[in-house]
Amino acid sequence: MNDTVMHVGGASPYDVVVGHGVAARLPALLGPSVERVAVLYAGSLGALADPIVDALVEHYDVLALGLPEGERAKTAPVAADCWEALGEAGFTRSDAVVTLGGGSATDLGGFVAATWLRGVRVVHLPTTLLAMVDAAVGGKTGINTGAGKNLVGAFHEPAGVLCDLSLLASLPREELVAGLGEVIKCGFIADPEILEIVERTDPDVLNADSAELRELVERAIRVKIDVVVGDLREEGGADGHPGREVLNYGHTLAHAIERTSDYTVRHGEAVAIGCVYVAELAARAGSLEPAVVARHRATLSRVGLPTSYDAASFDDLHAAMKVDKKARGSQLRFVVLDDLASPRILAGPGEADLRAAYEAITSAG
Numbered sequence: 001m002n003d004t005v006m007h008v009g010g011a012s013p014y015d016v017v018v019g020h021g022v023a024a025r026l027p028a029l030l031g032p033s034v035e036r037v038a039v040l041y042a043g044s045l046g047a048l049a050d051p052i053v054d055a056l057v058e059h060y061d062v063l064a065l066g067l068p069e070g071e072r073a074k075t076a077p078v079a080a081d082c083w084e085a086l087g088e089a090g091f092t093r094s095d096a097v098v099t100l101g102g103g104s105a106t107d108l109g110g111f112v113a114a115t116w117l118r119g120v121r122v123v124h125l126p127t128t129l130l131a132m133v134d135a136a137v138g139g140k141t142g143i144n145t146g147a148g149k150n151l152v153g154a155f156h157e158p159a160g161v162l163c164d165l166s167l168l169a170s171l172p173r174e175e176l177v178a179g180l181g182e183v184i185k186c187g188f189i190a191d192p193e194i195l196e197i198v199e200r201t202d203p204d205v206l207n208a209d210s211a212e213l214r215e216l217v218e219r220a221i222r223v224k225i226d227v228v229v230g231d232l233r234e235e236g237g238a239d240g241h242p243g244r245e246v247l248n249y250g251h252t253l254a255h256a257i258e259r260t261s262d263y264t265v266r267h268g269e270a271v272a273i274g275c276v277y278v279a280e281l282a283a284r285a286g287s288l289e290p291a292v293v294a295r296h297r298a299t300l301s302r303v304g305l306p307t308s309y310d311a312a313s314f315d316d317l318h319a320a321m322k323v324d325k326k327a328r329g330s331q332l333r334f335v336v337l338d339d340l341a342s343p344r345i346l347a348g349p350g351e352a353d354l355r356a357a358y359e360a361i362t363s364a365g
């Protein structure tokens with residue numbers, strides 16, 4: 001099957017390419033004017049990173065920098081180590097960064113590229129489903145601080161994104177399932193056909209080779225592209241649409257779960273729980289029909305994602321939500337639905353509704 005090329009327009013346009021074997025496009029994408037390439041790769045990839053680094057060595061001076069596992073990569077000391085390495089290798093503004101890994105490698109590597117010499121080219125090769133459909137597209141980069149996730153960062157659009165579906169073959173099943181949390185989120189906020197594909201497909205069929213997974217990936221990326229082209233810097237959408245903030249559906253509680261669990265709950269799993277939470281919240285503080293709330297639980301649990309949570313108290317999660325960057329001033333903000341693909345912002349919901357929605361996800365599912 002041919003590669004799918006999705007164009008991201010705007011001031012710094014680029015393409016997102018989806019297909020099997022598209023990593024081979026990397027040297028052509030970087031082009032001949034680049035002399036040095038820093039490959040910032042998830043250390044957990046081990047030998048999987050070798051063919052990609054080897055292909056680059058034929059064309060460029062390559063600096064391969066392994067990153068710590070998961071969120072441990074997204075720290076100021078790791079970014080500082082990368083800056084030192086780039087400095088020692090004499091990286092100039094015409095050189096390039098390549099990220100290879102999941103969302104953490106993409107976020108950290110994108111941040112290093114955004115800040116080195118105030119911005120050098122970066123190409124993302126996401127190796128997880130989660131990174132393909134979310135982190136690699138849209139130019140958000142960032143690291144965590146003690147106060148929360150992604151509190152330090154920059155917008156820095158990539159020069160290209162290569163989503164090589166073959167790389168998903170070695171992804172542990174639970175990581176693939178976690179990525180489906182972000183895919184299903186896109187179904188609720190913008191493209192209900194995603195929900196229908198999930199509902200009619202045997203979840204065991206959703207693997208690296210399946211046409212159904214490929215269609216889900218492409219549809220989720222299309223949702224993300226449409227959103228970021230309309231509101232790259234998250235300044236707000238038109239006609240009551242939340243703009244880029246819509247992508248944070250389920251994320252306010254998700255980030256609180258991740259932080260209070262010391263990042264032991266996978267991001268996509270936390271997003272699944274967070275989506276059920278905001279559906280319950282919208283049923284109380286808005287007008288979302290119970291059938292749509294139930295559809296959240298049904299689609300997410302169908303693929304093996306969690307839909308309930310009780311490992312932290314409401315008070316602890318409430319405190320964590322308040323420091324999340326999605327709180328503006330002292331008000332908590334949530335993306336909620338009035339219906340499928342009909343999102344809006346709910347600002348400052350009452351504590352009774354927040355608590356009742358949490359009780360609904362601790363006792364159900």
Ligand code: GLY
Binds near residue numbers: 134140244
């Ligand atoms: N991951 C949310 C965004 O890119 O805006």
